[in-house]
Amino acid sequence: MRRKQRAKKGVSLQILxxxxxxxxxxxxxxxxxxxxxxxxxxxxxxxLDQLVTLAAxxxxxxxxxxxxFAEAGGxxxxxxxxxxxxxxxxxxxGRVLKGAKPADLPVQQPSTFELVINLKxxxxxxxxxxPSMLDLADEVIQ
Numbered sequence: 269m270r271r272k273q274r275a276k277k278g279v280s281l282q283i284l285x286x287x288x289x290x291x292x293x294x295x296x297x298x299x300x301x302x303x304x305x306x307x308x309x310x311x312x313x314x315x316l317d318q319l320v321t322l323a324a325x326x327x328x329x330x331x332x333x334x335x336x337f338a339e340a341g342g343x344x345x346x347x348x349x350x351x352x353x354x355x356x357x358x359x360x361x362g363r364v365l366k367g368a369k370p371a372d373l374p375v376q377q378p379s380t381f382e383l384v385i386n387l388k389x390x391x392x393x394x395x396x397x398x399p400s401m402l403d404l405a406d407e408v409i410q
Contacts, residue, residue, distance in 0.1 A: 292319065296322040307333070316340055320340045324389070332345045333345065333347035335382060353378065356376065384406060385408050
């Protein structure tokens with residue numbers, strides 16, 4: 269399913285939804301975009317290779333939430349590290365098991381994020397990553 273929105277600055281935004289591997293393939297087949305943001309999703313996380321391969325095949329610069337995508341050949345990842353999130357889930361589970369009421373526990377949001385840039389992918393896409401962005405990166409994959 270595709271939905272287009274036009275922003276005030278004349279930038280067109282396509283929102284693509286996919287719930288099967290065939291729908292992912294189909295979305296890339298008709299994609300006309302200068303860049304792609306892949307939403308954080310366990311479903312997409314399980315299709316890491318498919319998404320990275322399709323983005324490379326269609327020469328679409330893409331950003332992902334988890335570093336595993338950049339390690340697998342994606343251009344950029346920016347997001348939280350899952351081990352830290354899982355650790356916090358464990359802390360909360362422990363508090364509940366000790367008698368805390370879940371409704372009384374504060375909602376927490378991640379406080380640390382990491383930026384991973386894959387320069388090999390940038391080169392394959394014909395992109396030059398500005399030095400200022402490389403300086404901000406937590407990891408640069410050569």
